[in-house]
Amino acid sequence: MSETQAALELPTVADFARTFRRIQSEIHKVIVGHEQAVEQLLSALFAGGHVLIEGVPGTGKTTLVKTLGHALNLSFNRIQFTVDLMPADITGTRVILSGEDGRREFTFQPGPVFCHILLGDEINRATPKTQSALLEAMAELQVTVSGTTYPLRPPYLVMATLNPIEMEGTYPLPEAQLDRFLFKVRLDYPEEDNLVRIISSTTGSDEAGIVPVFHGDEAQERVETLKKLVREVIAAPAMEHYAARIVRSTQPDHSRYVGDSVKSLHDEMVNRYVMFGSSPRGAQALILGGKVRALLDGRANVAREDIEAVAVSALAHRIMLNYAAHSDGIDAPQIVERVIRSVRATRS
Amino acid sequence: MLRCLPRCAWLISIFLHVKMPAAAHLSRAQEKLDIILGQVTSLRARLNWLALQHGLYLVLAIGVTVAAVVFAGAMLLSPLQFLGVAGAMGLLGVSGLWITVRSALRRRSNAQRAAALADERAGLKGRLTTIVQTVSSRRRGALWAYLIEDALAHRDEFVPARVERRRIARSWWTPLAALAVAALLIPMARTRQNLKIASNSGTPDITVDLDDLHLRPAEPGDSTGLQVQADPATMARLREKLAREGVTTGRGDSGKFGGLLDRARNLAGDVQSKLRGDPRPRQRLTLRLADNEAGLDPSDRRGPDTRRNSHRGEQAGQFKRDNPGEDEPALPSIDDALREPDAQGNLGDNGENGQDSASKGKSLPDGDDSSQSAQTDEQRGEQSYNGGAVHGIGADPDSLFGEASKSKMSAEGFEIAIEARPVEQGAKGAGQAYLPPKVHTPLNAHQQPDEPIPRAAVPPDDRTTIQRVFER
Numbered sequence: 001m002s003e004t005q006a007a008l009e010l011p012t013v014a015d016f017a018r019t020f021r022r023i024q025s026e027i028h029k030v031i032v033g034h035e036q037a038v039e040q041l042l043s044a045l046f047a048g049g050h051v052l053i054e055g056v057p058g059t060g061k062t063t064l065v066k067t068l069g070h071a072l073n074l075s076f077n078r079i080q081f082t083v084d085l086m087p088a089d090i091t092g093t094r095v096i097l098s099g100e101d102g103r104r105e106f107t108f109q110p111g112p113v114f115c116h117i118l119l120g121d122e123i124n125r126a127t128p129k130t131q132s133a134l135l136e137a138m139a140e141l142q143v144t145v146s147g148t149t150y151p152l153r154p155p156y157l158v159m160a161t162l163n164p165i166e167m168e169g170t171y172p173l174p175e176a177q178l179d180r181f182l183f184k185v186r187l188d189y190p191e192e193d194n195l196v197r198i199i200s201s202t203t204g205s206d207e208a209g210i211v212p213v214f215h216g217d218e219a220q221e222r223v224e225t226l227k228k229l230v231r232e233v234i235a236a237p238a239m240e241h242y243a244a245r246i247v248r249s250t251q252p253d254h255s256r257y258v259g260d261s262v263k264s265l266h267d268e269m270v271n272r273y274v275m276f277g278s279s280p281r282g283a284q285a286l287i288l289g290g291k292v293r294a295l296l297d298g299r300a301n302v303a304r305e306d307i308e309a310v311a312v313s314a315l316a317h318r319i320m321l322n323y324a325a326h327s328d329g330i331d332a333p334q335i336v337e338r339v340i341r342s343v344r345a346t347r348s
Numbered sequence: 349m350l351r352c353l354p355r356c357a358w359l360i361s362i363f364l365h366v367k368m369p370a371a372a373h374l375s376r377a378q379e380k381l382d383i384i385l386g387q388v389t390s391l392r393a394r395l396n397w398l399a400l401q402h403g404l405y406l407v408l409a410i411g412v413t414v415a416a417v418v419f420a421g422a423m424l425l426s427p428l429q430f431l432g433v434a435g436a437m438g439l440l441g442v443s444g445l446w447i448t449v450r451s452a453l454r455r456r457s458n459a460q461r462a463a464a465l466a467d468e469r470a471g472l473k474g475r476l477t478t479i480v481q482t483v484s485s486r487r488r489g490a491l492w493a494y495l496i497e498d499a500l501a502h503r504d505e506f507v508p509a510r511v512e513r514r515r516i517a518r519s520w521w522t523p524l525a526a527l528a529v530a531a532l533l534i535p536m537a538r539t540r541q542n543l544k545i546a547s548n549s550g551t552p553d554i555t556v557d558l559d560d561l562h563l564r565p566a567e568p569g570d571s572t573g574l575q576v577q578a579d580p581a582t583m584a585r586l587r588e589k590l591a592r593e594g595v596t597t598g599r600g601d602s603g604k605f606g607g608l609l610d611r612a613r614n615l616a617g618d619v620q621s622k623l624r625g626d627p628r629p630r631q632r633l634t635l636r637l638a639d640n641e642a643g644l645d646p647s648d649r650r651g652p653d654t655r656r657n658s659h660r661g662e663q664a665g666q667f668k669r670d671n672p673g674e675d676e677p678a679l680p681s682i683d684d685a686l687r688e689p690d691a692q693g694n695l696g697d698n699g700e701n702g703q704d705s706a707s708k709g710k711s712l713p714d715g716d717d718s719s720q721s722a723q724t725d726e727q728r729g730e731q732s733y734n735g736g737a738v739h740g741i742g743a744d745p746d747s748l749f750g751e752a753s754k755s756k757m758s759a760e761g762f763e764i765a766i767e768a769r770p771v772e773q774g775a776k777g778a779g780q781a782y783l784p785p786k787v788h789t790p791l792n793a794h795q796q797p798d799e800p801i802p803r804a805a806v807p808p809d810d811r812t813t814i815q816r817v818f819e820r
Contacts, residue, residue, distance in 0.1 A: 013494060232490040236478040238460070300491035300498060303467075303474035 016229055016295045019222070020046070022213050026071040029210055031064050032201065033194035037185045039296075040289075040313050041068060041159070045223070046230050047288035049182020050138050050158040052123075052173075052317060059187040061161040065119040073212035073219040074116035074155065081126035083169060087133035091143045092150075108145060113137050114152060116220070120160035124170040131177055134158060138180045155223045175276075175320065182285045183310070184317035233291035235302040242343070243286040243307055249339045250319055251277030267342045273325035274335060278318040285314035308344075312336045377493060380500050384479060385459075391508040392462035394515075395455075401517035403452030407445060409522035414441040416530035422623035423537035427616035428609075434616070465512070470505040541624065 011019075020042060027038050037053070041064065044051045053061050062078070069076030079090060092111030098104050112118065113134070123131060137143050141152045160181070162173075190198060214222050252271045270277070289310030290302040297306070316332040325331070414437045421433040457465070463476035479499055482488055504510075791797065806814060 013491070229491075234478050234482055234489050234491060234495060236474065236481040238464075238477055238481060239474065297473070298498075299473060299475065300489075300495040301474055301478035305473060 011225060011229055013229075013295055013298055013300060016046075016226055017298060019213065019226060020296055023068075023071050026210050026213060027064070027067050030067045030201075031060055032197045033190045034060065034064070034187055037187055038064070040183050040185045040310075043289055043292040043310070044182045045072075045155065045157050046226050047182060047285075047292050048155075048227050048230075049285065049288065050160075050180060052160050052162060052178070052181040052184045053187060054162040054164055054184060055187030056165055056189065057163060059189060061187055062119060062121055064187075065117065065159045065161075067210060068159075069117045070210045071213055072117070072223065073214045073216070074223070076117045076119070077112040077115040078119040078121060079112050080121045081123045081130070083125060083127065085126045085130045087130050088145075090130065090133045091137070091145055094146050108148065108150065110150070111143075113143055114150070116153065116155055116157065118156075118158045120158060122163050122170075123160040124162050124173055126171065128171055128174055131171065131173060134160075135177055135180065138177075153220070155220060155227065178317050179279050179281050181317060183289065183313040185313060230288065230291050230295060233294050233300055233302060235287050235291065239290070239302045239304065239307065240287065242304055243283045243290075246286065246307070246311060246339060246343050247278045247280070247283040247315070249277075249343050250274065250282070250315060250335065267338055269330070269338050270335060273321055273328070273330050274319055275322040276320040278315045282315045282318045286310060289314050308340055311340055377496060380496050381479070381483065383503065384476070384496065384499050385483065387503065387506055387508065388459055388463050388466065388476060388480060391466055391506070391511055392457050392459055394508045394512050395457040395462055395465070398512070398514060398517045399452050399455035399457070402455060402519045403448055405517060405519040405522050406448040406451070409519075409526040410441055410444040410448065412523060412526035412530050414438070416526070416533045419623055420533045420537035422620040423541040427613045427620060430620055431612055431616040434619075466506040469511045470502065472499070472502055472506060475499040475502065476506060 023042055024035075024038055028035070031038060041051055041053075045068075053064070055061050066076060066078075079085070088111065090111050090113050092109050092114065094106040095109050096104050097107045118137075120134065123134075137152060137156070138158050141154060141156050143150045143152065158181075163170075212219070249267065250270060252274045286307050287302065290306035293306040293309055294300070294302050312333045315336045319332045319335055321330065321332060321335070325335075417437050418434050421430045421437075425433060459480050460477065463480040466472065467474050467476050475495065476499060479495060482492070
């Protein structure tokens, strides 16, 4: 397909921005505040990634995901992760069913993972074995049960929530699984004004009516087309280098997994507090997130500002901090911001 | 042929209708791209011109400053100081030029850099950078046309005059500042130089018979010295004289270094003369007044030049031991003697007496040594008491040891406790005892070999007294 043909088939940049804003506005009919979180959630959707939502109870995590499903008119499933949840409860299993002719045979019964938008509520309450059942679905959009692989239908978005307060009886997500989330979005307590709006909108008799942006079966196709448009945004080599430099800068000098490290890049804070830096998936997340932001800004090219805007949500959950950081009260977003400052300084 | 015309027209129309719009579309897209790249190129040219200006201005400023300082140094400083200042300024100038050239090269822009600057200053968020970096790529993506249109819509924001308004580099003031410094420094130096010349011309020229002076080349680094400037013929004569006396290279251990320093000094002097605009650079030797005998050939010591100052000739006679060419062991020089007050005993007295003796020496006739020798004999006795290590230091020996101090031997006498033991016993277990070597020291002109004093007859008047003493 030629470039001209591809351009003709794709929606325009203005279409993308318009659709994006419409979805946002529909979600905000229910969700009060959390503008940044909603934008990151939609960015992850159009970038083809998954989102990890961290927030204290009652901040609207589940409501947000459900509202997104309604606004997009896509199938939506929810799994409440518990300690006794088994992988088969997620992926599905083969059960013996009787046919019309009376013959009994094993039939695959799909689990809740077979949908477009999957909400894994409090994913850290399940055992690592169960958590890892999601790995294949998230990374490869397929599920393998009893040696048979079942593809998932795109678009596919996993949104998992974490409760940072109740840590007893929880299992921290393995790094491999954390790395598969494009963004980590944080939901904080709402401000007073937003809280008042929440009270008035949820305690009355009126229910917010969400109008789906996409109708019927076109939802999947439209979302996939917009995802293709995101991939067409041009990232100049300088921007790719910039993203790579940021990711490299999150890796400490002492890490044995870092090859020929450019020591001048590394900040003292990184060397002191970081155990492991971001993986290459972090760089991919930076560029993809940057592309979505560029389209929202009406541009067909990625700018440094776009990369920097998504850096914290794209990299923070990929950086493993050491005990010194915990004792000194340093968290990963601070590290990322420091890294961006130092990379920006070396660039200038 | 005519039948073919409609077919050809049809084909042409098809070509025109189908192909031409696409070609036109492509050419329009290319035109737009060319407009964008043209603006970036002109911006790049402007940036490079500014970088070139920056380099030129700084080079000019450095050159003018260095030249002004060197010129002022030539006016005001001595040759060696001038040499140091000129060298330092040369180093500073070269390093400054190197830094400036590097800075100018770093400021040089390519298309990507110009595009990045335009992006930053016009707030284009990487549009131009992306275009410039992607234009050479084969696969530009489906949004390339959109990117071109988008960038072209902002073309007014990245015209060169808007991105970089300056046509003259910011460093334009540096050569002006350097010229101002030069304009202050050079007249000031010239004024001081003229004042110096005027003050020198006020003092009368001193004409000295060089034959009567004993001059030696100054040691390298001597700040005080006699500078002799003369016409080449006189300088040649002076050099011959110094060569005849064998002291042209009398610079001690620092001969090579001294020679180099002398050359450097001469070179600096020549450069200074040229810079000052002296019509004919005069040759110059830096000499110092020196001991007229030390270091000279012994045959020249009593030459006709020295006979005019006979007293100095006498003093010079005492410096035989200073000459290392003779077999006699060298005695400490006056400087060494002055540095060793412990060995001298009465240092201050000796100094005073040295001056006194010089004055005495002037007043005394040439051969009248009798009273002096008598006094010398008395003091020789004192010399043994004082430890006398200061003979032969270039002063009059009659007063080398200062005034005779009063004897500590009073009428009551004195006692010295001596602890002694046989040498064989003392040597056991203590190693070999040190026996000082027997050194035969030759006598100087005022010394005489020991001779037994002839027994004199006892005067008759004293016989009774002497007999009484011995009987007691």
